[in-house]
Amino acid sequence: MNLPNILTIIRIFMVFPIVLLMDVNPLASGLLFILAIFTDYLDGEIARKYNKVSDLGKFLDPLADKILVLGILTYFVWLRYFSPWIVILILFREFMITGLRLSLVQRGIILPALKSGKLKTLFQDISILFYLWNLPFKYLLLIISLILTLYSGFYYFYKYGKKIF
Known part of the structure; x- marks a missing residue:
C-alpha cells in the first residue's frame, strides 16, 4: 500500500459524505x-513522480472514478433531477470499456486514458458541480457529458477493439 493508492481509496469513500451533504450543505458537498x-490528479502525479505506479493503482484509480461519478449521478436520479436513462447509458459505456480494458490486459496491452475519455471526465465533473450548486445550464452540461461519454466509448472500441476481435 502506498500514498497514491491510499488517496484513491479515500476518493472512493468520499462519495458518502458528498451525498450526505447534498441536501444539508450543497456548498460543502461541492x-x-x-x-x-483533486485526489484523482494528485494520486497520479505522486505515483508517476515517485515511481509508485502499481497494478493495484491501475485497477483502483479508474474504479474509484466510476464509483465517485456514478454514485453521485445515481443519487441525482433518485432525487429525480433527470431521467435514469442518462445514468444507464453512462453505466453501459463504463462496463463496456472495463470489459475492453480487461480483455486487452489479458493480451498484455494497457488501455491508456485517451483525450476523449479525459474530456468526458471533465464534463461529467463540471455537470455534477453544477447540479450540486444548482447552477444554470446544468442539464445542458450533463447532455454534453453524455454525448462525450458515448463518443469516447465508441472511439475506444474503434481504436482498440480490433486488438481483441
Missing part, C-alpha cells in the same frame, strides 16, 4: 467533490 477530483 467542495468535497472538488477535493475528490
Whole structure:
C-alpha cells in the first residue's frame, strides 16, 4: 500500500459524505467533490513522480472514478433531477470499456486514458458541480457529458477493439 493508492481509496469513500451533504450543505458537498477530483490528479502525479505506479493503482484509480461519478449521478436520479436513462447509458459505456480494458490486459496491452475519455471526465465533473450548486445550464452540461461519454466509448472500441476481435 502506498500514498497514491491510499488517496484513491479515500476518493472512493468520499462519495458518502458528498451525498450526505447534498441536501444539508450543497456548498460543502461541492467542495468535497472538488477535493475528490483533486485526489484523482494528485494520486497520479505522486505515483508517476515517485515511481509508485502499481497494478493495484491501475485497477483502483479508474474504479474509484466510476464509483465517485456514478454514485453521485445515481443519487441525482433518485432525487429525480433527470431521467435514469442518462445514468444507464453512462453505466453501459463504463462496463463496456472495463470489459475492453480487461480483455486487452489479458493480451498484455494497457488501455491508456485517451483525450476523449479525459474530456468526458471533465464534463461529467463540471455537470455534477453544477447540479450540486444548482447552477444554470446544468442539464445542458450533463447532455454534453453524455454525448462525450458515448463518443469516447465508441472511439475506444474503434481504436482498440480490433486488438481483441
